[in-house]
Amino acid sequence: MEKFLKPVEHAVAAEKFxxxxxxxxxHDETLWFVRAKRDxxxxxxxxxxxxxxxxxxxxxxxxxxxxxxxxxxxxxxxANGVKVHWAADxxxxxxxxxxxxxxxxVKKIVKSKSMLTEECHLNPFLISKGIEVVDTDLGERIxxxxxxxxxxIVLPAIHLKKQDVSDxxxxxxxxxKGNNDPQYLTExxxxxxxxxxxxxxxxxxxxxxxxxxxxxxxxCTNEGNADMGAHAAKIHxxxxxFEKIIPKAEHLSVFLRLLTRSATGQPITTYSSHFHxxxxxxxxxxxxxxxGRSKQLGREDFRNSxxxxxxxxxxxxxxxxxxxxxxxxxxxxxxPIGSILxxxxxxxxxxxxxFASTLCxxxxxxxPVKINIHEQLWKWRQVLTEEGxxxxxxxxxxxxxxxxxxxxxxxxxAGKAGRWIIRMFPGLVNNTLNPWYKQREMPVAPKxxxxxxxxxxxxx
Amino acid sequence: xxxxxxxxxxxxxxxxxxxxxxTYELLQKLxxxxxxxxxxxxxxxxxxxxxFNGMTSACNKNFTENFKDADYVVCPSGSCALHIKEHLHDxxxxxxxxxxxxxxxxxxxxxxxxxxxxxLNVSFPHKxxxxxxxxxxxxxxxSSMTELVSPEFSKPEQLLNMVKGLELSYxxxxxxxxxxxxTFCVFEEAVSVKMGKDRLTEHEENNIEYITGGDVSxxxxxxxxxxxxxxxxxxxxxAEILNS
Ligand code: SF4
Numbered sequence: 296m297e298k299f300l301k302p303v304e305h306a307v308a309a310e311k312f313x314x315x316x317x318x319x320x321x322h323d324e325t326l327w328f329v330r331a332k333r334d335x336x337x338x339x340x341x342x343x344x345x346x347x348x349x350x351x352x353x354x355x356x357x358x359x360x361x362x363x364x365x366x367x368x369x370x371x372x373x374a375n376g377v378k379v380h381w382a383a384d385x386x387x388x389x390x391x392x393x394x395x396x397x398x399x400x401v402k403k404i405v406k407s408k409s410m411l412t413e414e415c416h417l418n419p420f421l422i423s424k425g426i427e428v429v430d431t432d433l434g435e436r437i438x439x440x441x442x443x444x445x446x447x448i449v450l451p452a453i454h455l456k457k458q459d460v461s462d463x464x465x466x467x468x469x470x471x472k473g474n475n476d477p478q479y480l481t482e483x484x485x486x487x488x489x490x491x492x493x494x495x496x497x498x499x500x501x502x503x504x505x506x507x508x509x510x511x512x513x514x515c516t517n518e519g520n521a522d523m524g525a526h527a528a529k530i531h532x533x534x535x536x537f538e539k540i541i542p543k544a545e546h547l548s549v550f551l552r553l554l555t556r557s558a559t560g561q562p563i564t565t566y567s568s569h570f571h572x573x574x575x576x577x578x579x580x581x582x583x584x585x586x587g588r589s590k591q592l593g594r595e596d597f598r599n600s601x602x603x604x605x606x607x608x609x610x611x612x613x614x615x616x617x618x619x620x621x622x623x624x625x626x627x628x629x630x631p632i633g634s635i636l637x638x639x640x641x642x643x644x645x646x647x648x649x650f651a652s653t654l655c656x657x658x659x660x661x662x663p664v665k666i667n668i669h670e671q672l673w674k675w676r677q678v679l680t681e682e683g684x685x686x687x688x689x690x691x692x693x694x695x696x697x698x699x700x701x702x703x704x705x706x707x708x709a710g711k712a713g714r715w716i717i718r719m720f721p722g723l724v725n726n727t728l729n730p731w732y733k734q735r736e737m738p739v740a741p742k743x744x745x746x747x748x749x750x751x752x753x754x755x
Numbered sequence: 756x757x758x759x760x761x762x763x764x765x766x767x768x769x770x771x772x773x774x775x776x777x778t779y780e781l782l783q784k785l786x787x788x789x790x791x792x793x794x795x796x797x798x799x800x801x802x803x804x805x806x807f808n809g810m811t812s813a814c815n816k817n818f819t820e821n822f823k824d825a826d827y828v829v830c831p832s833g834s835c836a837l838h839i840k841e842h843l844h845d846x847x848x849x850x851x852x853x854x855x856x857x858x859x860x861x862x863x864x865x866x867x868x869x870x871x872x873x874x875l876n877v878s879f880p881h882k883x884x885x886x887x888x889x890x891x892x893x894x895x896x897x898s899s900m901t902e903l904v905s906p907e908f909s910k911p912e913q914l915l916n917m918v919k920g921l922e923l924s925y926x927x928x929x930x931x932x933x934x935x936x937x938t939f940c941v942f943e944e945a946v947s948v949k950m951g952k953d954r955l956t957e958h959e960e961n962n963i964e965y966i967t968g969g970d971v972s973x974x975x976x977x978x979x980x981x982x983x984x985x986x987x988x989x990x991x992x993x994a995e996i997l998n999s
Pocket of ligand 1: 668
């Protein structure tokens with residue numbers, strides 16, 4: 296199921312993505328279009344920056360009082376007739392779900408978008424146990440057919456063009472070959488999914504916001520697929536990372552305004568569905584998952600990353616993401632936020648990600664809950680290097696540089712020698728082993744440094 | 756009279772002495788007393804941004820030594836100035852390091868905020884594209900940012916507007932990163948160059964003769980691509996225009 300069991304370094308995967316330049320341009324422009332839509336709509340709200348501040352503070356407060364709010368949520372949800380489960384990690388999460396399915400003799404599951412279940416690799420797990428799981432979000436269904444992970448947390452199939460979708464549907468849904476009409480393709484998917492909704496015994500959804508005060512939760516979708524699943528099936532399981540908790544129902548107004556403006560540039564999500572209790576004859580479960588979150592909460596410098604409401608604005612604005620594609624981040628959550636969340640889960644496998652950024656800071660600026668993303672990327676670099684995850688070549692190079700820069704005389708000698716070499720033997724630096732030179736000329740080396748000039752010309 | 760100590764980043768000293776000379780002459784013309792501490796090397800940013808901030812202590816110490824008495828430390832490159840402002844530390848002399856952190860300025864912010872330059876007697880009758888550098892903009896707040904809902908301003912533009920004959924334009928995505936990113940430019944070569952090429956395409960749509968900016972590193976990266984493409988578009992640092 297997962298194509299990226301063995302992660303390829305971001306830089307290598309990105310280079311491969313870029314080798315199809317026309318597709319890269321299209322990917323870049325499509326996501327920029329979403330960023331531009333976001334700009335347009337947030338600039339219509341004079342209070343946007345204070346709304347962000349408020350969202351950030353509510354999350355901060357919730358994270359600082361997590362135990363209180365989570366327990367309150369559990370109590371209130373139970374009082375509403377919901378069964379609450381706690382999972383320490385991905386494995387427990389998956390097993391809880393399997394157990395519920397087995398107890399009820401479930402063979403078919405429909406699932407609406409949930410990055411947490413991607414993070415836990417729930418689909419391959421259930422499928423290996425003989426249970427059918429169908430993703431009902433259109434984009435998710437497309438990548439599921441193709442046996443690929445989503446490449447974007449809001450637009451999971453954004454790396455694909457109409458043609459790709461048409462080919463995929465032709466293969467799996469027997470649509471007309473070469474028919475790229477979006478309406479035709481969507482209709483085919485709709486008919487296919489209708490049957491899946493009707494057949495399913497169990498529906499899994501994510502959780503966007505869990506309200507401690509009421510024990511209820513909100514699921515946001517633009518397609519209404521979460522509702523279709525949850526309303527048709529006998530059992531509804533909602534999976535949430537524990538950071539999804541907010542204290543009060545009134546806080547929803549802040550986050551619902553922030554979320555979709557940031558995500559797609561819409562004023563509000565098409566369906567913001569509030570779930571409180573199972574309907575008659577239905578079972579409702581909530582699985583609350585840690586999976587490394589408490590570790591991140593304990594890391595002072597990275598704690599803020601748990602405020603994330605998964606709007607993906609930081610993906611759309613990220614100039615590196617737009618040109619390298621989501622799969623190059625080899626994790627369920629890609630982009631700038633993925634690059635600060637994933638090293639927490641596995642430092643070794645994700646040591647490349649905090650370096651997949653120019654630290655331009657645009658992510659921090661668009662983030663609706665004011666996560667200092669680019670500062671955390673910088674800090675992760677320091678942690679990873681201290682923990683020994685830099686290559687030996689890089690470490691040696693940096694040591695050399697540190698030596699040269701520490702002694703003015705050595706620096707001047709090296710500078711002079713370097714300039715001299717560039718002038719006299721350009722071939723030594725202008726070769727393909729020098730990654731700068733691959734597609735760029737080296738700067739022209741002048742005879743004299745500024746220091747030389749200054750000593751000669753300074754006015755007394 | 757303001758006393759200014761020039762902080763010329765290592766690669767500017769070595770590869771772009773003209774930009775340093777322009778900075779020096781410009782500050783003198785504007786009535787400053789300018790000196791250049793002779794034993795400076797580098798701010799340490801390439802190390803720190805690569806995750807080796809732990810290796811910068813000797814480099815920091817040297818920097819502090821050179822600039823500890825400065826009234827104003829002025830640098831013609833935003834990202835180096837930002838690095839000093841955010842990360843300069845010296846265990847042997849923490850007070851001196853702090854003093855420097857509070858006195859370091861990028862050139863254009865020094866001109867607008869401290870010298871409060873209101874007019875310049877220069878002309879540069881050319882079509883110029885403005886490249887906004889991320890660290891200067893989002894780090895030092897040299898101009899407003901497209902992501903934020905806040906009033907528009909730009910310190911570099913304010914200065915360029917005083918230059919006679921200069922016709923300024925911006926690329927479509929006004930403040931998108933050019934892809935230089937310090938050692939990112941070599942470790943993520945493919946993305947870095949693609950970002951640079953996209954910047955240049957957008958600038959070229961405005962029929963410009965020059966691209967200017969306040970950060971030499973971004974300009975060096977863009978210049979490298981332009982020269983490889985044998986483009987007639989030239990790179991010029993804002994200090995060179997203001998000193999023309
Ligand atoms: S980090 Fe911020 S911008 Fe990125 S997905 Fe999360 S909430 Fe959205």
